[in-house]
Amino acid sequence: MTADPASSIVVLFLHPEIGIEPVSPVLDQLASRTRVLAPIHPGFGRSEQPRSFDTVDDLAYFYLDLLEQLDLRQIIVVGVSLGGWIAAEIAIKSSERLSHLVLANAVGIKVGDRETRDIVDIYAIPESEYVQLAYFNPAAGTHDYKTMPDAQVLAAARNREATARYAWSPYMHDPKLRGRLHRIRIPTLVLWGANDRILSEPYGRAYCAAITGARFELIERAGHFPHLEQPEIFADRIFSFVEETSQ
Numbered sequence: 011m012t013a014d015p016a017s018s019i020v021v022l023f024l025h026p027e028i029g030i031e032p033v034s035p036v037l038d039q040l041a042s043r044t045r046v047l048a049p050i051h052p053g054f055g056r057s058e059q060p061r062s063f064d065t066v067d068d069l070a071y072f073y074l075d076l077l078e079q080l081d082l083r084q085i086i087v088v089g090v091s092l093g094g095w096i097a098a099e100i101a102i103k104s105s106e107r108l109s110h111l112v113l114a115n116a117v118g119i120k121v122g123d124r125e126t127r128d129i130v131d132i133y134a135i136p137e138s139e140y141v142q143l144a145y146f147n148p149a150a151g152t153h154d155y156k157t158m159p160d161a162q163v164l165a166a167a168r169n170r171e172a173t174a175r176y177a178w179s180p181y182m183h184d185p186k187l188r189g190r191l192h193r194i195r196i197p198t199l200v201l202w203g204a205n206d207r208i209l210s211e212p213y214g215r216a217y218c219a220a221i222t223g224a225r226f227e228l229i230e231r232a233g234h235f236p237h238l239e240q241p242e243i244f245a246d247r248i249f250s251f252v253e254e255t256s257q
Contacts, residue, residue, distance in 0.1 A: 024093030039245035053172035070099035203232035
């Protein structure tokens, strides 16, 4: 696949629960060959929180409306973690405007029984433990909030608050989503940071197995956010998959 930023090929990048910076290596990598839309989810960062929004379902319909309003078609939707859950909810509702789906370390489904925790409770552990579980290199996710600008600290707090609003109960999943993933009928790639300890590899493989024809690929030396730790490999895997599966 070859394209420039003015190309008709569009990637909708749906960020994880930690948000995304306007200047990000993964966005640069994707933008080198496609046009990239990387919005901040409503309620995250410095974005407005609509009063009626309180579920991932709301976010999915918000993005479907956005694609319709912009009259965009043949969209490659890429979602990471919470963004992957949103992407999956979009695709089960309507893939009319989508060409490909990429889910990276996505949350959103229940794999084990009701007594088994599939996803680490990020609100029950200190941040130091969280970064150890979420990253191959914990330094990549370690922040000194005392030295950060107030706006960045506020954005981080709003990200955490918004994640709880959308994904607290039931925790980080929709009980009905797994049974609806068969509705996804576009080429789907499930990328998985091999060193993720927020989720397990079997969880990711179960996610993939529920989507007809989906492909599962590991990204080494990456944890729960492979787009941050391996941005070039992350983008290259997407480009290769789209090129191979485009008609």
